[in-house]
Amino acid sequence: MQYHLNGFRAGDPSVQEAAPGKDTTDVLIIGCGPAGLTLAAQLAAFAQISTRIVERKSGPLQIGQADGVACRSIEMFQAFGFAEKVLKEAYWVNEVAFWRPHPEGQGLHRADRIQDVEDDLSEMPHVILSQARIHDFYLEVMRNSAQRLEPEYNRELIELTRTDDPEYPVTATFKCLDQSDSSETIRARYVVGCDGARSRVRRALGYSLKGEAARQLWGVMDVLAITDFTDIRLKCAIQSAEHGSILIIPREGGYLVRMYIELDALHGEERAADRNVTSDMLIQKARDILAPYTLDVKEVAWWSAYEIGQRVCDSFDDVPDDMRAHDIPRIFIAGDACHTHSPKAGQGMNVSMADTFNLGWKLAAVLRGQSDPALLHSYSQERQAKAKELIEFDRNMARLFSAKPKTAEEAAQFQSYFKKHGRYTAGVETRYAPSTVIGDDAHQALATGQSVGMRFHSAPVIRLGDGKRMQLGHLLKADGRWRLLAFAGAGDMGQTGGDIAQLCAKLTNTPASPIMRYTPKEADIDSVIDMRAVFQTPHREMRLEGLPALLLPTKGRYGLIDYEKTFCADGRADSDIYDLRGINRQHGALLIIRPDQFVAAVLPLADAAGVAAFFDGFMSQG
Numbered sequence: 001m002q003y004h005l006n007g008f009r010a011g012d013p014s015v016q017e018a019a020p021g022k023d024t025t026d027v028l029i030i031g032c033g034p035a036g037l038t039l040a041a042q043l044a045a046f047a048q049i050s051t052r053i054v055e056r057k058s059g060p061l062q063i064g065q066a067d068g069v070a071c072r073s074i075e076m077f078q079a080f081g082f083a084e085k086v087l088k089e090a091y092w093v094n095e096v097a098f099w100r101p102h103p104e105g106q107g108l109h110r111a112d113r114i115q116d117v118e119d120d121l122s123e124m125p126h127v128i129l130s131q132a133r134i135h136d137f138y139l140e141v142m143r144n145s146a147q148r149l150e151p152e153y154n155r156e157l158i159e160l161t162r163t164d165d166p167e168y169p170v171t172a173t174f175k176c177l178d179q180s181d182s183s184e185t186i187r188a189r190y191v192v193g194c195d196g197a198r199s200r201v202r203r204a205l206g207y208s209l210k211g212e213a214a215r216q217l218w219g220v221m222d223v224l225a226i227t228d229f230t231d232i233r234l235k236c237a238i239q240s241a242e243h244g245s246i247l248i249i250p251r252e253g254g255y256l257v258r259m260y261i262e263l264d265a266l267h268g269e270e271r272a273a274d275r276n277v278t279s280d281m282l283i284q285k286a287r288d289i290l291a292p293y294t295l296d297v298k299e300v301a302w303w304s305a306y307e308i309g310q311r312v313c314d315s316f317d318d319v320p321d322d323m324r325a326h327d328i329p330r331i332f333i334a335g336d337a338c339h340t341h342s343p344k345a346g347q348g349m350n351v352s353m354a355d356t357f358n359l360g361w362k363l364a365a366v367l368r369g370q371s372d373p374a375l376l377h378s379y380s381q382e383r384q385a386k387a388k389e390l391i392e393f394d395r396n397m398a399r400l401f402s403a404k405p406k407t408a409e410e411a412a413q414f415q416s417y418f419k420k421h422g423r424y425t426a427g428v429e430t431r432y433a434p435s436t437v438i439g440d441d442a443h444q445a446l447a448t449g450q451s452v453g454m455r456f457h458s459a460p461v462i463r464l465g466d467g468k469r470m471q472l473g474h475l476l477k478a479d480g481r482w483r484l485l486a487f488a489g490a491g492d493m494g495q496t497g498g499d500i501a502q503l504c505a506k507l508t509n510t511p512a513s514p515i516m517r518y519t520p521k522e523a524d525i526d527s528v529i530d531m532r533a534v535f536q537t538p539h540r541e542m543r544l545e546g547l548p549a550l551l552l553p554t555k556g557r558y559g560l561i562d563y564e565k566t567f568c569a570d571g572r573a574d575s576d577i578y579d580l581r582g583i584n585r586q587h588g589a590l591l592i593i594r595p596d597q598f599v600a601a602v603l604p605l606a607d608a609a610g611v612a613a614f615f616d617g618f619m620s621q622g
Contacts, residue, residue, distance in 0.1 A: 035335030036194030042147035042360030072427025074124035091129035199337035211311030221303035361595035439601035446589035448582030465563030489588035504548035514615035
């Protein structure tokens with residue numbers, strides 16, 4: 001973590017100096033769920049962008065709902081600075097047990113027990129933590145930001161319209177639930193609806209969630225219980241012979257356990273509320289499925305009943321496809337407002353947060369004049385494709401989990417599907433198609449383990465300046481900056497005439513360089529595009545004084561030197577980033593990384609023109 005750049009300041013370095021207030025609203029966020037808070041935390045990083053976030057409820061979430069946190073989400077939390085807090089409190093999902101009817105017809109037996117996340121899929125684990133705590137961490141980031149951003153509760157959206165005002169073309173009117181007969185109207189440049197499955201923003205756009213319900217009723221409860229079921233502290237998928245299925249998810253704290261319990265199918269127009277489900281009914285059903293094991297529930301911390309359904313919107317913004325060449329999105333929807341599914345695969349909260357992590361940097365780039373507003377079209381294009389993929393996966397997962405297996409082969413299908421799609425449930429399989437902000441894969445062979453269109457896959461390195469061993473991906477902060485990661489070829493130590501030095505020279509001395517074109521004259525040289533380099537030479541043999549100036553930039557009002565731009569491969573067994581991520585040792589590689597940590601392009605080190613052409617496709621000289 002770097003601070004003191006513009007002078008020494010005592011106190012907590014995570015608390016930024018407060019920015020001056022504004023009487024206009026650039027981005028209005030409606031809804032304080034995980035999607036809304038991710039977006040608010042991202043936008044709070046930019047003091048020059050005015051953001052407001054409103055919520056119908058009277059205060060912050062107290063009890064978690066969607067609590068599974070995928071590996072990819074922890075990577076994202078690292079970018080926001082609170083991954084360590086999550087990992088400290090959370091239950092880590094290390095293994096999964098599969099229970100099925102005993103082959104001799106006597107109750108249940110453990111059919112298999114497997115590792116939950118394959119080795120080297122991510123440096124982060126799959127964990128379980130109350131959604132309310134995730135909200136707390138986001139709220140802390142917002143509160144400590146230069147904006148001092150706080151949600152405005154008790155605000156119910158009653159009208160949302162798009163006007164002809166060129167500056168603030170969206171008007172939202174709210175009923176102030178904590179003030180009788182009071183309302184408030186907010187004019188904004190952009191509005192993002194993160195207001196859940198019953199989204200009023202979605203309805204204002206005239207959109208609907210499309211899809212089919214499985215007509216299967218499920219219950220869920222968090223309990224403190226005494227049981228002789230041996231795997232109660234493991235994630236368990238249990239399929240009984242006659243009483244349905246149950247998914248056990250141990251919770252944080254060592255004692256609490258969540259149970260997803262299969263109930264009966266719904267018929268006709270029947271809804272979940274029509275069954276009058278109670279917590280006692282869920283407890284009894286869990287006992288039936290677990291028999292002959294016993295379950296003595298001492299306390300039910302939370303419970304609910306729901307119907308499985310998979311639905312998605314046709315668009316995630318307010319511009320029809322046939323008008324995209326003529327109009328710019330001003331209203332967006334994210335999270336449950338535009339896609340809903342079952343909780344079995346643990347993707348709901350994770351995909352919702354990924355929606356707005358995708359959108360946040362794009363809004364910031366446009367509002368700061370760094371990118372053409374046409375960039376905003378890519379949000380719906382990228383995230384709707386992901387949502388459709390999720391719906392199909394979730395439909396298959398829910399179907400297999402609820403199956404009544406008649407043979408051992410049928411019973412093993414769910415387990416096989418789980419293993420096959422472990423990368424998907426970890427959240428690391430998202431791949432964006434080529435676009436203005438995703439290049440082609442013509443040079444993918446230079447870095448076979450860093451796929452274009454997918455998230456940057458971190459690996460260990462050693463920081464040259466201080467010899468610190470660290471994960472390279474942890475430098476990818478949620479600060480709206482693009483990164484150039486240059487991996488040196490064989491024999492290159494940054495010396496004059498080498499590929500790295502020549503690349504740095506072109507990026508600092510050529511007018512066509514995107515760093516020169518798009519960095520404001522008064523700003524630090526890395527404020528828009530941040531250049532870093534990794535060398536194969538052991539860190540104790542490198543000469544820091546021989547590095548190009550771009551890797552030792554002077555910054556801030558004092559012109560202090562940034563010593564944290566250069567890294568060396570960790571030569572220990574199974575830790576070398578070149579081997580782990582398929583980086584070409586002879587020629588090296590240059591990666592362009594988006595602000596949301598996705599690999600936008602892989603290029604040869606000599607292709608400075610290719611770098612310039614990529615950024616010229618969407619950036620503006622604001």
